[in-house]
């Protein structure tokens with residue numbers, strides 16, 4: 001008769017243990033798993049990717065319902081184990097069921113630590129631990145604007161990045177003076193902070209939270225220094241605590257975690273623990289790689305196989321925030337008796353530190369370039385003595401050219417690895433799993449391996465090693481060019497997708513997803529708007545804009561504000577208005593009791609605090625064109641007064657600006673586009689920090705491109721000098737169309753120009769005939785645009801979508 005195994009907890013560590021056990025002894029146990037969450041086992045790590053829009057909930061399921069059934073496992077999902085009777089060897093669930101066991105495994109994971117602040121029970125205060133929290137954040141972002149994340153550790157920063165991708169404004173409150181102090185030294189941390197600030201995060205460092213403010217729902221947070229921060233959502237990411245309550249009440253020895261020996265046994269016979277709930281030699285782990293190692297040891301134990309036991313793990317981490325490369329492993333902080341080797345390159349934003357103790361590598365921190373991470377981690381784990389050749393760890397043997405690729409080569413590392421060694425800690429993928437996918441399933445690129453095994457799909461830290469295994473198995477000439485898919489739903493790059501759209505004349509997002517074999521048939525929040533844009537760019541005449549693929553502000557043709565109200569910004573060409581228009585704006589503002597009337601930085605007037613149902617009425621009364629303040633499109637053309645009034649002006653900046661705005665308004669672009677025109681080189685309109693800026697000079701105009709005055713300030717580059725107004729319009733049209741046709745969706749011109757190179761842009765535009773062709777295409781697109789508010793006002797059905805809704809809407 002089979003023995004009965006009951007496991008409490010259906011998370012990553014526990015189920016990985018069960019998988020190993022089934023491999024070693026498929027028929028030894030009748031297995032029941034009690035899981036409090038109503039889901040099959042999913043990849044908790046990837047919740048950060050779901051939040052960031054890089055993966056869907058479906059992508060992160062590790063073992064679906066069929067897996068349990070096919071392996072004869074009884075899953076009690078959505079039920080909690082509430083009591084364990086160690087004398088009777090039984091577990092009682094929240095549904096009142098009693099399960100007998102011969103062996104019991106606690107795999108109860110951790111609970112997020114919630115700061116016991118006054119007001120912490122208000123609506124809108126959550127942790128980031130499970131699918132429910134992730135869904136709450138996604139829903140909240142549809143209705144609210146301002147998030148505060150407490151905790152500047154791995155989880156807090158990943159949550160913050162995800163919330164920014166959801167269009168929220170995010171402030172991270174951190175108790176320490178610098179971020180990720182558990183993983184980074186101050187130098188790396190400051191570099192990280194600068195990069196994240198460029199991505200739009202705001203940091204409140206060395207801050208102690210005092211109270212959560214608000215009535216029923218949170219409205220802000222107060223700090224001990226007397227300052228406050230507004231918040232519609234507070235995410236606490238201040239660490240975790242092993243979930244040990246049930247074990248403790250069952251008489252199992254508990255310290256910080258459930259105390260286990262090297263074979264994951266507790267002090268009570270036949271009761272074991274794995275994962276974040278277990279404490280081994282005084283250590284509790286909060287990353288999956290060690291938990292998988294623990295699971296493998298326990299599986300061998302229960303299958304009756306030989307094992308040397310578990311001896312603890314060296315930790316390595318990588319922050320999963322796109323555009324940021326950070327790696328940390330082992331003991332990275334200097335201590336008495338340690339020496340470090342440091343390389344800092346502020347020009348390229350690269351920092352590397354390796355810490356030695358008695359000649360051995362004991363820790364490392366990498367920022368900016370993490371290509372040495374596998375080698376360094378392996379060096380730490382091997383315990384190899386580098387006395388006298390410490391520099392080789394980073395720079396390679398003397399005479400090797402010192403390209404920064406040092407120590408054992410990655411190829412040597414691959415050769416030295418055993419088949420069952422885990423390569424991808426996030427997904428528990430071994431070297432053998434990868435070799436099998438390459439030789440048996442035909443995977444020929446890292447992207448193929450990611451799609452097939454999930455390796456490199458979590459933190460991405462294993463990517464260099466996955467690449468090396470691919471090269472070692474196939475040979476360098478057979479390895480397909482590595483490429484990144486536009487999102488987690490596909491391995492196809494932006495260019496491949498746009499190419500396929502053009503060649504196959506695909507017309508809807510659904511069709512693209514279907515024909516190009518999207519992993520997830522509905523797509524995700526990242527690819528849907530991108531595909532909608534690419535389709536409209538490729539086939540302006542045929543494509544019907546898909547409102548459901550648009551971001552909320554674009555769907556509603558208004559920017560949603562933090563309190564769920566909207567803003568109305570009529571177009572004011574070149575910042576020049578008339579008494580009539582000003583009177584109309586004033587009358588509308590009074591009639592609809594607009595709480596705030598404000599001049600914007602783009603020289604127009606913003607009516608803030610408008611109820612959604614008032615939007616059509618206000619636009620009707622205004623009878624002015626939409627300013628597209630909400631759109632990925634031409635926003636504003638800022639002008640100075642130019643030679644109309646200014647005594648320094650050499651050209652008519654106002655006319656130039658108005659003409660540009662009238663010509664290119666309503667144009668859909670990959671990201672927002674801002675223009676400016678200055679009437680002389682004094683440049684009062686700040687044209688050199690715009691996507692395109694025109695500066696008058698004696699006898700002509702200079703055209704500057706790819707500037708940015710926002711999060712990542714960048715001075716624009718000179719594209720060309722021209723003589724006439726007509727030429728300005730011609731170059732602007734060609735430049736904007738080239739950007740439309742070649743940029744990634746959501747790529748500002750400043751990022752795009754750095755990626756493709758200014759020289760390439762100049763080459764593409766230098767010939768008159770090329771500019772003419774680009775202008776012909778942009779003119780075709782412009783001909784087809786219509787003012788959205790005119791359309792809404794004239795259409796009963798479009799208007800009713802605004803009038804029927806009374807609550808703040810994100811739908």
Ligand SMILES: Cc1cc2nc3c(=O)[nH]c(=O)nc-3n(C[C@H](O)[C@H](O)[C@H](O)COP(=O)(O)OP(=O)(O)OC[C@H]3O[C@@H](n4cnc5c(N)ncnc54)[C@H](O)[C@@H]3O)c2cc1C
Nearest residue numbers: 009011012013036044045080081108109275276286287288
């Ligand atoms: C957003 C996020 C990102 C992360 N990113 C990374 C990363 O990049 N790299 C990394 O290594 N780690 C990462 N981690 C940490 C990693 O996810 C955890 O270390 C891992 O999931 C822990 O696995 P576990 O099985 O021990 O616990 P869990 O995954 O927490 O599983 C425990 C399960 O037991 C259930 N349970 C508890 N008590 C009971 C009971 N009495 N009855 C029934 N069920 C019960 C819980 O509901 C839970 O589902 C991340 C964590 C989060 C939240």
Ligand SMILES: NC(=O)c1ccc[n+]([C@@H]2O[C@H](COP(=O)([O-])OP(=O)(O)OC[C@H]3O[C@@H](n4cnc5c(N)ncnc54)[C@H](O)[C@@H]3O)[C@@H](O)[C@H]2O)c1
Nearest residue numbers: 151152153154155156173174175237238239286318319320
């Ligand atoms: N990429 C990854 O590997 C990854 C990603 C997410 C989560 N995780 C894991 O999930 C677990 C939870 O992550 P975490 O970041 O919450 O835990 P953590 O303990 O690593 O970090 C918590 C951070 O919060 C700060 N903090 C503590 N109290 C605070 C307070 N009152 N106000 C402001 N800041 C405060 C701490 O200084 C610390 O840096 C960890 O085990 C982590 O390793 C890993």
Ligand code: SF4
Nearest residue numbers: 640646649679680684
């Ligand atoms: S940029 Fe020149 S023309 Fe324009 S306002 Fe300034 S000084 Fe006058």
Ligand code: FES
Nearest residue numbers: 424426458459460
């Ligand atoms: S180790 Fe994180 S994705 Fe492989």
